[in-house]
Amino acid sequence: MKPITYRQALNSTLGEELARDSNVLLMGEEIGVFQGSYRITEGLLDRFGPKRVVDTPIAEEGFVGAAIGAAMLGLRPVVEIMTINFILVAIDQIVNHASKIHYMFGGQVRVPLVIRTPSGGTGQLAATHSQSFENWFAYCPGLKVVAPATPYDAKGLLRAAIRDDDPVIFIESLALYDTKGEVPDEDYVVPIGVAEVKREGSDVTVVAYSRMTAIALQVAQQLAQEGISVEVVDLRSLRPLDRPTIIASVKKTNRAVVVAEDWYSYGITAELAATIQEEAFDYLDAPVQRVAGLEVPLPYAKDLAAVAKPSAQSLINAIRRIL
Amino acid sequence: MKPITYRQALNSTLGEELARDSNVLLMGEEIGVFQGSYRITEGLLDRFGPKRVVDTPIAEEGFVGAAIGAAMLGLRPVVEIMTINFILVAIDQIVNHASKIHYMFGGQVRVPLVIRTPSGGTGQLAATHSQSFENWFAYCPGLKVVAPATPYDAKGLLRAAIRDDDPVIFIESLALYDTKGEVPDEDYVVPIGVAEVKREGSDVTVVAYSRMTAIALQVAQQLAQEGISVEVVDLRSLRPLDRPTIIASVKKTNRAVVVAEDWYSYGITAELAATIQEEAFDYLDAPVQRVAGLEVPLPYAKDLAAVAKPSAQSLINAIRRIL
Amino acid sequence: MDKPTTLTKEATAELRHYYYQMLLMRRFEERTHEMYVKAKIGGYCHLNLGEEATIVGLMAALKPEDYIFTNYREHGYILARGVAPGPLMAELFGRETGVSGGRGGSMHLFDVAKGFMGGYAIVGGQIPLAVGAAYALRYQGKPGVVVAQMGDASTNIGAFYESLNLAKLWRCPVIFFIANNGYGMGSTIEDSSSEPDLWKKGASFRVHGEQVDGTDVLAVRDAVRRLRERAETEGEPVILDVVSFRFRGHSVIDADRYRDADEVRKGRETQDPLRHYSAWLQAHELADEAWLKAMVEQVEQEMQAAVDFANAGPHPKIEDIYTYMYASPVPNIPAPETARRLLD
Amino acid sequence: MDKPTTLTKEATAELRHYYYQMLLMRRFEERTHEMYVKAKIGGYCHLNLGEEATIVGLMAALKPEDYIFTNYREHGYILARGVAPGPLMAELFGRETGVSGGRGGSMHLFDVAKGFMGGYAIVGGQIPLAVGAAYALRYQGKPGVVVAQMGDASTNIGAFYESLNLAKLWRCPVIFFIANNGYGMGSTIEDSSSEPDLWKKGASFRVHGEQVDGTDVLAVRDAVRRLRERAETEGEPVILDVVSFRFRGHSVIDADRYRDADEVRKGRETQDPLRHYSAWLQAHELADEAWLKAMVEQVEQEMQAAVDFANAGPHPKIEDIYTYMYASPVPNIPAPETARRLLD
Ligand SMILES: Cc1ncc(C[n+]2csc(CCOP(=O)(O)OP(=O)(O)O)c2C)c(N)n1
Numbered sequence A, B: 001m002k003p004i005t006y007r008q009a010l011n012s013t014l015g016e017e018l019a020r021d022s023n024v025l026l027m028g029e030e031i032g033v034f035q036g037s038y039r040i041t042e043g044l045l046d047r048f049g050p051k052r053v054v055d056t057p058i059a060e061e062g063f064v065g066a067a068i069g070a071a072m073l074g075l076r077p078v079v080e081i082m083t084i085n086f087i088l089v090a091i092d093q094i095v096n097h098a099s100k101i102h103y104m105f106g107g108q109v110r111v112p113l114v115i116r117t118p119s120g121g122t123g124q125l126a127a128t129h130s131q132s133f134e135n136w137f138a139y140c141p142g143l144k145v146v147a148p149a150t151p152y153d154a155k156g157l158l159r160a161a162i163r164d165d166d167p168v169i170f171i172e173s174l175a176l177y178d179t180k181g182e183v184p185d186e187d188y189v190v191p192i193g194v195a196e197v198k199r200e201g202s203d204v205t206v207v208a209y210s211r212m213t214a215i216a217l218q219v220a221q222q223l224a225q226e227g228i229s230v231e232v233v234d235l236r237s238l239r240p241l242d243r244p245t246i247i248a249s250v251k252k253t254n255r256a257v258v259v260a261e262d263w264y265s266y267g268i269t270a271e272l273a274a275t276i277q278e279e280a281f282d283y284l285d286a287p288v289q290r291v292a293g294l295e296v297p298l299p300y301a302k303d304l305a306a307v308a309k310p311s312a313q314s315l316i317n318a319i320r321r322i323l
Numbered sequence C, D: 001m002d003k004p005t006t007l008t009k010e011a012t013a014e015l016r017h018y019y020y021q022m023l024l025m026r027r028f029e030e031r032t033h034e035m036y037v038k039a040k041i042g043g044y045c046h047l048n049l050g051e052e053a054t055i056v057g058l059m060a061a062l063k064p065e066d067y068i069f070t071n072y073r074e075h076g077y078i079l080a081r082g083v084a085p086g087p088l089m090a091e092l093f094g095r096e097t098g099v100s101g102g103r104g105g106s107m108h109l110f111d112v113a114k115g116f117m118g119g120y121a122i123v124g125g126q127i128p129l130a131v132g133a134a135y136a137l138r139y140q141g142k143p144g145v146v147v148a149q150m151g152d153a154s155t156n157i158g159a160f161y162e163s164l165n166l167a168k169l170w171r172c173p174v175i176f177f178i179a180n181n182g183y184g185m186g187s188t189i190e191d192s193s194s195e196p197d198l199w200k201k202g203a204s205f206r207v208h209g210e211q212v213d214g215t216d217v218l219a220v221r222d223a224v225r226r227l228r229e230r231a232e233t234e235g236e237p238v239i240l241d242v243v244s245f246r247f248r249g250h251s252v253i254d255a256d257r258y259r260d261a262d263e264v265r266k267g268r269e270t271q272d273p274l275r276h277y278s279a280w281l282q283a284h285e286l287a288d289e290a291w292l293k294a295m296v297e298q299v300e301q302e303m304q305a306a307v308d309f310a311n312a313g314p315h316p317k318i319e320d321i322y323t324y325m326y327a328s329p330v331p332n333i334p335a336p337e338t339a340r341r342l343l344d
């Protein structure tokens, strides 16, 4: 076990899976010669050649559709969408085709496809480059949606996604790429659809995923010093949603804060709060608190951008409100 | 006052607004010569000519983008997307442009645009033609989203939408087009962002919109015969969401069922349940019940299709569960 | 259509078989219309009436190793590809015995064994899928080509152009097959394409294009054969613009009011692929009145058998609603509330 | 560049002014790069270095009644359109005094008074907007044309093709202006376009196209003038492929490792629009060393003033975060929880 970055976890997994299974191939813009906009695919073109590491034109609808068609014939494409903001031009292919083909045609073909893309906002990328749309995909039956928070989960879930026979939307985060964590050498997978209690606690449950899990763990550590015991449930998968793990935690702590960096209304936290009140109603000592993004197109100006996204402080405030 | 259909309400309003303001124009596929796929624009090409009633090629991203650009120069386009399923190919323009242009450019131009489209599923239209995506739009700051349930509201909200200076997503329903209701002759508007208690009651609040409002009213009438008093809140707007009206009702009845025909997880009902538990926690005698679509690509086969969508019976069952 | 010289028995049988297929398609669609009116069929339903030669010609030229992706107007394609009318009608009836298990309906037919990779109902959406399938063929070093079928009006959507570029760049063996019936719902080609010669639409991508008379089954077959060969051996994608006349409205519920009744009558008369081809067969003494009549009877029986088969098929069971949901099982599906609904 | 014959004083001033504008742009971008390194600027930031003649030539030919929609690499466009460097730099600094009130940043500049209708950062997304704006001009019976600027690699996305069709069908006065700097991030034109002669990409739509040397300010100006005239009077959309060389990486954070260092050095030397044009001005005795030096000094001062202006601008206030949210006020915005966050 050695600590590696989230980026290295992804990069090495892609390399390993390309080596393991000749049906695996990568597609995306600038993933080859350019080495990947965020260097997730660095070195892979050299190792595997242009047939397996396919640089595409800027034509997301076309190449995502092509990846689906290739998957229907038995290939296992792993597509990179540079950031989730650009997925909107390809979303028709994902939602109207990838998610439906297995079911709608009576199970005749599978669509073993992974779409990797970073979501969320950091670094003043402004309104069109700071969005989160994982709730949209999580809404769609037929898709699976995962969003790892650590290098360990990134590797384990990417392996699971590539080996899964359904279309998987794999949500990354620019802010996590350089974070480090221990990753074992052996060939493990993290199962899709299973959340993890990343830290046990007794006073309040915080439910989070991706970058917000990292913040929640930070907050838990900080509050521990004040004697507040926070349990952190890391969803890891958004679809399917591991309701039993969430509910078990809330039944224990009797309080819940749910956090996501997407917009407040109709975002991920809405489903989390709804689910908790539904299945743990009699256990709740206070309303589930939602912490999420302010409802504005993310402004470029630094201070506005900072306040628009949920922070450790906003999470702490929410926890305090119900303790 | 005379009873007219929902279709007539829309058709007459489009005609009136075209006559009232020369900047109003209609764009969409088959809205002219063909008279509209669902005859909402019937007769308007003849009355207003091809400059104002613009038949477009099948190029939703192109013509929705064009409508946005035209709106930026002062026109007031009313775009028809044949059904909401086809909006996915144009969603980038709506979400990355229409919703952001006013804010992102510091208020320099407005985007007075209406996009009308029927949502939901009836008549065995199968997986790609039976979807609901209004939750996606309701999620996006910068958009307004309305979904009238009656001819009265259809007319009043369409007028409001056309006269509003922001992009409005106007959700219709195939199943409502032939329903009738009283509509006054005078020039009224139904304000965007304001829900309506369509029926008063004391035992339980049902929150609904569009076609589900009609079903909720039916259910309320039926249950009244058994002595169960159902209050029906018709949202009318999904963004902004009229939380005060919902909460006031729940504080009165202490019980809530929320219903929508979209998919269950991450759908509209998630936001409604989350909001109610958040703001009326101490008033709730039972968990908010969600009634929504089963999470499958809508099957073609009649029986499967019927069970996949929420029905009057499923609403009644949910109400009974918490009484 | 050129006059055939001395023909082998097989060649004669094949030429007659085309007629049989076209007639089967004609009658299948007419019965489908009847069944729709009887409410045996629901949803949207688009017929291939007038396109029989377009489709039979295409399928005659394809090989078993080829794949086909179409739009929602695809009954005839899957039929001509060799799927029996029974399971096809059963799909329209929404039965478990249908080609898509009753899940897809008229717009979403599928038969993986025949390389028929689906009918798709989002205009243009099937086109990138076909390019990817062709990429997969090349990747796997397999023979074959992929047909991306679409309608004339569908050539205006971005996915088509992105696909032309990808197919050419990646040297994918794709035939962009435009079933040009002159209309997209109520719009003419001139209404919606600034380049109304649709076969020229590859010009921006260095993709070769041709036009062929879609009411002439042999002309279509020969064109596809030639272009298929080149696509396969040279990785050259191609556009084939196949022109026919739409006999009825856009779908069975379209009253077709925007078309001039005379125009439609004339179109049906002068551009009827069956009429043309039966005349040709007779002129070349490949068929006579008796044979034609026998065919009608045979097809009639097959149609009745198909309807009977469809009627006899079981409806999918409610408890099977989640079957096919995921190919790789995962925990926590379905959500507990939605699971409960089935028991309510 | 042809030799000018006898020139009026105004004409001379104008020719010199182009140089001034190009120099201003050059220095603006270099200062922008510095300010980015100093963390005064954040987000993505794309420079116009090497494209100065492309941009100044375009703006020289446009009229005040014209509108411009661009991609995210647009500092130079808004500058050459006449917006002062101060408010532009202030936008990059995220200040209230910026051209978009600090809300947009480098990729989202705007000035409605100048008809500069925005920088857009979703590749190809701006193109349909421009078509719609042109439709509006015609609808309103107004003069003018609309420029849809885009990069070379952006010509592969569906929105571009849908727009060509719409513009031609609707006879919209649009100039599809391809700022062809040879690369889309790390991809060459041949990597991504099956038709690498980008000016031919109108062929599928009956849209005329031309290519022009984008390092030659007068050539660009003259081409735009001519095509603009035709677009305006005849409603003929047109493609202009304007070829230059990208001096640096894709954005300020791109180390440009995929390009050969020699190629880049050579490109900068041989395709430097300023070098070309200053030589031409001197050769035609329209400028001398002293004037060129004076320009450098003047521009230097303007740059310092711009940076000072930007630095002095107030940051947008937190409590103004919902300002500009909706043009027509509506009740129940923002959600109570999110409103509370601001008070936390
Ligand atoms: C993206 C999208 N937009 C609109 C529609 C609605 N629609 C279905 S078929 C059709 C016309 C297509 O015409 P054409 O391509 O000529 O095919 P045909 O029906 O004539 O076979 C339209 C507009 C759709 N299914 N998908």
Ligand SMILES: Cc1ncc(C[n+]2csc(CCOP(=O)(O)OP(=O)(O)O)c2C)c(N)n1
Pocket (backbone or CB within 6 Å): A029, A058, A060, A082, A086, A089, D046, D073, D121, D122, D123, D150, D151, D152, D153, D154, D155, D179, D181, D183, D184, D185, D250
């Ligand atoms: C739809 C979409 N896909 C991908 C991107 C990421 N991206 C931004 S710029 C760019 C390259 C564009 O190159 P080109 O059009 O040549 O313009 P240039 O940057 O050279 O001016 C890419 C891939 C994006 N912004 N939008």
Ligand SMILES: [Mg+2]
Pocket (backbone or CB within 6 Å): C151, C152, C153, C179, C180, C181, C182, C183, C184, C185
């Ligand atoms: Mg057609």
Ligand SMILES: [Mg+2]
Pocket (backbone or CB within 6 Å): D151, D152, D153, D179, D180, D181, D182, D183, D184, D185
């Ligand atoms: Mg470029």
